[in-house]
Amino acid sequence: MAAQDAAIKASSDTLFSGSSRGSRRNMGQFIRWALLFGGGILMIMPIVFMLSTSLKFPFEVYNLNLIPEEPTIENYTYVLADGRFFGWFWNSLIIATLTTVSAVFFDALVGYALCKFKFPGRYLIFIAILSTLMIPTEMLVIPWYLMSKSFGWLDTYWGIMFPGIMTAFGTFLMKQFFETVPDDFLEAARIDGLNEFQIWWQVAMPLVRPALAALAIFVFLGNWTAFIWPLIVTNSVDMYTLPVGLSSFGDEVDVAWELIMTGAAISTLPTLVVFLVFQRFIIRGVVMAGLKG
């Protein structure tokens, strides 16, 4: 009898401790989900607020309600009917696209050279490039402006673009990715008769496509949303980029937040397209099936 009792007690202890472990696991999962949910809300709130404000009349802008009392698309018709908006949109599109193409091309080229060619001083050059990451943009705009002024680049596409045609971050990123490309591929191509540029373009570049896609997204978004430098280097309204143009909605006494939010909502579309196009390459990942691994 005593043995039976002991057995029952032991099994109930086991059951209890089992359920305790289970509830601890559930609690942990709950906390994780709650944190993620909270993070998600924080991320999406500005976008929801932007869309909400873009659907409000001016009198309701300073109400923080998410659902407008009297929703309207008047702001969209106004912004789209304003000829300046498309000009700014076009400026931003041209600048962000050209800068992205240029930065991806040159960053990959320099990153490859620093990674795959052995020449004296390459570490020094790499460190010099990296060290430029530590200088804030605010410090650079003055020399950039002086340079633009003396070369006559003020109020031109080139003036807006030139600081971003090559990036230290991109060079670093690409160098690190090229480290993962085995030299055997490059040597095989060398024997197959390709010159060094062809090896880079035809063999090495396709192998780092995910990195190129990631860099393209970063650079495009960075240039699409750039504000300080385009604001400084442009004088005429026609040369404004979208963020600079949007900030000019309103007058000295009032800021037309509903129009700014409407413009911002429209301006997110290209970034969404760029992300969706390049995300494919990132997700696909590097396929190193040509090598025995």
Add this chain to the structure above:
Amino acid sequence: MATLSLRNLVKTYGKVEVLHGIGLDVADGEFVVLVGPSGCGKSTTLRMIAGLEEVSGGEIHIGDRLVNDLEPKDRDIAMVFQNYAIYPHMSVRRNIGFGLRTARMPKADKEKRIEEVAAILGMTDLLERRPNQLSGGQRQRVAIGRAMVRNPAVFLFDEPLSNLDAQLRTQMRLEIKKLHQRVGNTIIFVTHDQVEAMTMADRIVIMKDGHIQQVGTPLEVYHKPANIFVAQFIGAPSMNMLPGIWSKGGVTLADGARIALPHRKATEGAEVVLGLRPDDLLVTQDKGLFSGTVNIVEPLGADTLVHVAVNGHEVIAKASGREPPKTGATVALTADAGEMHLFDAGNGEALP
């Protein structure tokens, strides 16, 4: 097709010399295997022939051309890498045809050549596949196809079978040998596997520490090794080595056992090493040359390898597969004097 000649080839990395004046002549259409342990300089030699490493000294001739300063693409060579190095973003067809991109020939001829090579390698049905849809052996064939398509003067193989499993390695070994018999190009093949070297080569070049130890046919290097290193490197299991003293036309081993070698010559009283291949050292019921205690028995089916402790040295001998001796037993060992090898204990060189 072409001859290949290495003359006093030297390679240095900074102040460190890793190849010390290699000399080798390879005949047109010959299959030469460079073999040796890791760090012996075999891959460096191959990469210098390919033009992937600069030549620090000496000359490389392909055919009648000095190629020291030529780019890899201008040397008329093709190389198969250990890791295949076939381009993952291209189909098998594009991979094989990649070497023809710069060739000045009509597109139709290029396509025909790709089809021919694919047919030889049995890959016609796989031409549109990507490398990640191929097995290891198929990928290796693509790499060979890419080399073949240009019909180069010299094929260079850098340990191409070392990533394959044992069965596939044996199969690919045969395929490469057949391929050589069919196309007849000059081949330089690097491996650390002496079985690959023995089974494939017309001639084997055995290297150690940046020096060539011996060049010869597989049977020459097996039966007449130039030194102790070659004797132990070629053949599996390795040759048994027993130290002794040369006196009166024979070797006296440490335990006093005397083995007469009437046709050999050495300085009286010199320290020598007696070499005996396990295949030639037999366990016998009669009175043998010497005896020892069986430590380990390795049945192979037809034969049995027996590890025997003789005067503090372990030697491997061969016994019958049907009635192998038992561990711990004392056995007598015998060998034919004609199959024994004699080396100078000082410099390791073979004695006549």
